[in-house]
Amino acid sequence: MSYDAVVLVSFGGPERPEDVMPFLQNVTRGRGVPPERLAEVAEHYQHFGGVSPINQQCRDLLAAVRADFAANGVDLPVYWGNRNWDPMLADTVTQMRDDGVTRALAFVTSAYGGYSSCRQYQEDIAAARAAVGPDAPVIEKLRQFWDHPGFIEPHVDAVRAALTQLDPARRDTTRLVFTAHSVPTSMAASAGPHGGRYEAQLHEVARLVAAAAAPDLEYDLVWQSRSGPPQVPWLEPDVNDHLATLAENGTTSVVVSPIGFVSDHLEVVWDLDTEALETAKQLGLDFVRAGTPGTDPRFVAMVRELVTERTDPDGAQLRRRMGELPMWDTCPTVCCVPTRRP
Numbered sequence: 001m002s003y004d005a006v007v008l009v010s011f012g013g014p015e016r017p018e019d020v021m022p023f024l025q026n027v028t029r030g031r032g033v034p035p036e037r038l039a040e041v042a043e044h045y046q047h048f049g050g051v052s053p054i055n056q057q058c059r060d061l062l063a064a065v066r067a068d069f070a071a072n073g074v075d076l077p078v079y080w081g082n083r084n085w086d087p088m089l090a091d092t093v094t095q096m097r098d099d100g101v102t103r104a105l106a107f108v109t110s111a112y113g114g115y116s117s118c119r120q121y122q123e124d125i126a127a128a129r130a131a132v133g134p135d136a137p138v139i140e141k142l143r144q145f146w147d148h149p150g151f152i153e154p155h156v157d158a159v160r161a162a163l164t165q166l167d168p169a170r171r172d173t174t175r176l177v178f179t180a181h182s183v184p185t186s187m188a189a190s191a192g193p194h195g196g197r198y199e200a201q202l203h204e205v206a207r208l209v210a211a212a213a214a215p216d217l218e219y220d221l222v223w224q225s226r227s228g229p230p231q232v233p234w235l236e237p238d239v240n241d242h243l244a245t246l247a248e249n250g251t252t253s254v255v256v257s258p259i260g261f262v263s264d265h266l267e268v269v270w271d272l273d274t275e276a277l278e279t280a281k282q283l284g285l286d287f288v289r290a291g292t293p294g295t296d297p298r299f300v301a302m303v304r305e306l307v308t309e310r311t312d313p314d315g316a317q318l319r320r321r322m323g324e325l326p327m328w329d330t331c332p333t334v335c336c337v338p339t340r341r342p
């Protein structure tokens with residue numbers, strides 16, 4: 001198949017204090033998130049001057065991907081549009097249409113399956129195309145990349161680097177704690193042929209990263225950044241509760257590795273580097289947060305490899321992946337729909 005553009009699709013975040021509330025309203029529209037929770041999260045953003053780091057991280061990734069494409073003879077323009085804040089995806093798709101783009105591949109800054117991580121981005125793409133109208137370009141999402149070495153290896157190196165900052169004399173009581181964004185259990189158990197994959201894929205990545213970075217250490221996968229009304233069940237345990245359990249059971253030191261994410265955005269710099277770090281201090285735990293892929297050259301090259309998988313006639317043979325879970329190129333439209341619509 002031939003394509004005439006690539007579009008980076010991301011979550012989006014505010015970059016001015018006055019944009020924080022409108023952004024949060026975009027994120028949570030129709031989702032039943034209580035106003036108290038929104039006010040609390042608004043404060044997290046205001047703590048950083050109302051600037052989420054995520055847009056600059058997208059600009060950096062965009063620049064790196066463009067340079068990598070140019071250096072490797074991939075002659076495709078790279079656009080950028082967000083789900084929740086400027087540049088909004090519908091505006092980007094308008095620009096693509098005006099530039100004469102007819103068929104594009106979308107790289108979404110979310111590695112996993114599941115409703116929030118995959119299906120919702122496909123819905124956002126469909127909505128943006130519908131807003132542009134019948135002459136909007138066709139946009140096909142690239143495959144999930146949780147199993148790609150360009151995603152896993154940077155996480156492995158980050159865990160190794162984090163471990164060097166902990167006391168080797170405490171190695172026996174050191175533990176790896178992998179985290180990902182919690183989701184409602186109705187999303188975790190989502191329907192369709194690949195339903196319920198978010199959790200399974202994260203367990204697989206945790207296993208692969210732990211085995212490569214520190215096979216002698218025990219590890220856990222736990223959840224962070226829970227939202228929603230308190231009566232709705234979300235995946236547990238929360239990372240903070242889990243740190244308390246570990247401290248009670250003799251753990252002295254933790255590396256917290258956010259394998260659920262691709263960059264150090266607000267859910268990392270607030271929920272882990274601020275909140276979970278404070279929890280660890282109060283518990284007397286040594287705490288180091290491992291990095292995320294960001295613009296690691298292997299991660300940047302992965303974007304090109306995913307594109308080549310789709311554009312090269314032998315692309316399927318070029319596919320690089322790790323682990324033992326099934327993967328697939330394109331998601332059927334009924335995939336990862338929550339068992340209860342959010």
Ligand SMILES: CC1=C(CCC(=O)O)c2cc3nc(cc4[nH]c(cc5[nH]c(cc1n2)c(C)c5CCC(=O)O)c(CCC(=O)O)c4C)C(CCC(=O)O)=C3C
Binds near residue numbers: 014116226261265
């Ligand atoms: C699975 C998942 C990912 C990983 C996949 C991916 O990367 O997409 C992710 C990423 C992110 N989540 C982010 C921010 C927020 N998520 C919220 C709320 C929610 N997230 C959910 C899930 C996820 N979220 C869910 C089920 C909700 C409840 C509302 C709903 O049902 O949709 C809220 C509302 C306030 C609150 O937290 O209550 C905010 C502000 C940012 C941007 C950070 C920045 O600005 O740097 C990023 C990258």
Ligand SMILES: [Fe+2]
Binds near residue numbers: 181
């Ligand atoms: Fe989120």
